[in-house]
Amino acid sequence: MVSRVIPVDDFDLVIFGGTGDLARRKILPGLYRRFLSGQMPEASRIIGAARSDMDSAAWRASIRDAIKEFAGANVQDKASIDGFLERLHYVPVDATGKAGWKELKGLMRKDVVSAFYFSVAPSLFGAIAERLKTHGIAGNASRIVVEKPFGRDLETAKDLNATLAEYFDETQIYRIDHYLGKETVQNLMAVRFANILFEPLWNAQYIDHVQITVAETVGVGGRGAYYDKSGAMRDMVQNHLMQLLCLTAMEPPSHFEPDSVRDEKLKVIRALDPVPSDDIVRGQYREGLDGPSYLEDSENPDSRTESFIAMKVKVSNWRWNGVPFYLRTGKRMKARMSEIVISFKEPPHNIFTEADHPRCNILTIRLQPDEGIDLRMTIKEPGPGGMRFVEVPMDMTFADALGAAAADVPDAYERLIMDVIRGNQTLFMRGDEVEAAWAWTDPLIADWTNKGDRPVSYDAGTAGPEDALILMHRDGRRWREISA
Numbered sequence: 198m199v200s201r202v203i204p205v206d207d208f209d210l211v212i213f214g215g216t217g218d219l220a221r222r223k224i225l226p227g228l229y230r231r232f233l234s235g236q237m238p239e240a241s242r243i244i245g246a247a248r249s250d251m252d253s254a255a256w257r258a259s260i261r262d263a264i265k266e267f268a269g270a271n272v273q274d275k276a277s278i279d280g281f282l283e284r285l286h287y288v289p290v291d292a293t294g295k296a297g298w299k300e301l302k303g304l305m306r307k308d309v310v311s312a313f314y315f316s317v318a319p320s321l322f323g324a325i326a327e328r329l330k331t332h333g334i335a336g337n338a339s340r341i342v343v344e345k346p347f348g349r350d351l352e353t354a355k356d357l358n359a360t361l362a363e364y365f366d367e368t369q370i371y372r373i374d375h376y377l378g379k380e381t382v383q384n385l386m387a388v389r390f391a392n393i394l395f396e397p398l399w400n401a402q403y404i405d406h407v408q409i410t411v412a413e414t415v416g417v418g419g420r421g422a423y424y425d426k427s428g429a430m431r432d433m434v435q436n437h438l439m440q441l442l443c444l445t446a447m448e449p450p451s452h453f454e455p456d457s458v459r460d461e462k463l464k465v466i467r468a469l470d471p472v473p474s475d476d477i478v479r480g481q482y483r484e485g486l487d488g489p490s491y492l493e494d495s496e497n498p499d500s501r502t503e504s505f506i507a508m509k510v511k512v513s514n515w516r517w518n519g520v521p522f523y524l525r526t527g528k529r530m531k532a533r534m535s536e537i538v539i540s541f542k543e544p545p546h547n548i549f550t551e552a553d554h555p556r557c558n559i560l561t562i563r564l565q566p567d568e569g570i571d572l573r574m575t576i577k578e579p580g581p582g583g584m585r586f587v588e589v590p591m592d593m594t595f596a597d598a599l600g601a602a603a604a605d606v607p608d609a610y611e612r613l614i615m616d617v618i619r620g621n622q623t624l625f626m627r628g629d630e631v632e633a634a635w636a637w638t639d640p641l642i643a644d645w646t647n648k649g650d651r652p653v654s655y656d657a658g659t660a661g662p663e664d665a666l667i668l669m670h671r672d673g674r675r676w677r678e679i680s681a
């Protein structure tokens with residue numbers, strides 16, 4: 198199978214925060230891989246803009262190091278890296294002051310796509326947006342890309358939306374949630390809407406429950422102070438898990454177009470019931486053999502911030518009536534694993550003996566590791582001895598099923614940046630979606646904050662607190678094993 202790379206239009210991409218961690222770890226190595234694939238037009242340019250006082254040569258040298266460290270061992274070709282670095286330019290810019298803006302304007306070309314990636318703290322978004330407009334650097338066709346966190350509650354998200362709306366139209370604003378750029382997440386839409394097989398079964402009549410897990414092995418060390426003001430609910434559920442839930446639960450959009458898809462996702466968020474506190478388990482990791490406790494990492498001995506959360510969520514509409522969605526995410530867990538599991542109901546009537554009871558079909562959409570889709574089916578065990586059942590996987594691990602084409606799959610950031618250049622907002626969050634997600638999240642956070650609830654502690658390297666297992670057990674269900 199040959200991978201198809203469709204070149205994008207000529208562009209100038211400005212990265213505010215071009216010297217920062219995100220730019221060095223994800224954005225520039227990603228752009229380098231797109232360059233290698235031949236997707237970047239000859240004249241396209243990437244302009245770093247940040248506070249550090251350096252010239253283009255120094256920025257190129259630092260990005261060379263970043264590519265060495267983060268782009269992957271199989272793409273370390275000196276001539277290619279040199280070719281990519283030639284497209285890089287740097288301007289020192291003060292986001293909140295006057296320095297650098299005239300120089301930036303001087304660098305920008307007319308009549309090419311212009312995009313501005315705000316890879317800086319959200320407190321700088323307004324100042325940058327304003328200066329891009331007042332200096333005539335961004336026009337009505339320019340695009341801006343903003344990173345998470347998009348607000349820390351409904352009020353701050355509304356403020357941020359209002360600030361950006363002063364300078365840019367919604368069609369120009371690309372709010373990144375990199376989970377939406379993952380291959381499997383888009384495949385979830387392909388599986389649902391490009392096949393006849395699943396959609397007739399995709400409802401409360403045939404689905405018993407859904408599990409969404411995003412488990413990380415790392416703790417919050419290094420960014421403990423930041424995380425302590427956020428927690429798993431704000432950092433992961435309000436955005437990433439919410440997006441996965443939306444794509445799983447949404448109605449088929451009429452077209453695969455930005456507003457058709459985003460309208461359907463918004464309806465899901467608005468259909469979410471408030472979650473009773475009994476259906477939420479918050480946890481904090483204890484000290485383990487290989488690392489400190491959350492309280493040590495956050496440097497806040499009295500912290501009540503959760504590093505783990507599990508919850509049972511209901512989508513109140515006809516399709517999902519009575520089908521629980523169990524969400525869980527945490528740090529310092531047993532393995533790094535993200536997946537969506539659709540657990541189907543048992544066949545309505547068992548024609549076999551009790552002993553030969555068929556098991557439920559399970560469809561797993563794995564985001565990491567080994568992106569792929571796996572469907573568990575019950576079949577007859579081969580050979581004599583009557584009707585004995587075995588459960589077999591129909592495994593579509595992309596690397597196995599698609600060979601070289603899967604190896605070439607761009608990572609989430611690469612794909613999303615190219616979508617910005619193409620002007621395709623389908624995989625970006627609209628302002629009203631983000632606000633609706635906060636409107637659902639805020640009262641849950643307010644409830645445990647007002648009660649002064651403390652998270653329960655859990656051992657690092659496990660599946661989280663015992664209470665999270667009980668959340669499922671009391672419904673007669675079990676979480677899937679967390680494994681790499």
Ligand code: NAD
Pocket residue numbers: 213214215216217218219220246247248249290291292293315316317318319321344345346
């Ligand atoms: P960072 O602290 O490493 O880098 C910040 C960048 O902003 C630097 O380039 C700095 O020069 C620039 N900057 C700061 N103040 C400035 C000013 N007044 N004028 C001009 N430039 C200024 O931060 P980061 O980790 O790269 O994160 C950037 C944004 O991306 C943040 O909003 C963060 O929440 C978000 N984000 C980061 C990651 C990640 O993995 N690092 C992941 C998701 C989202």
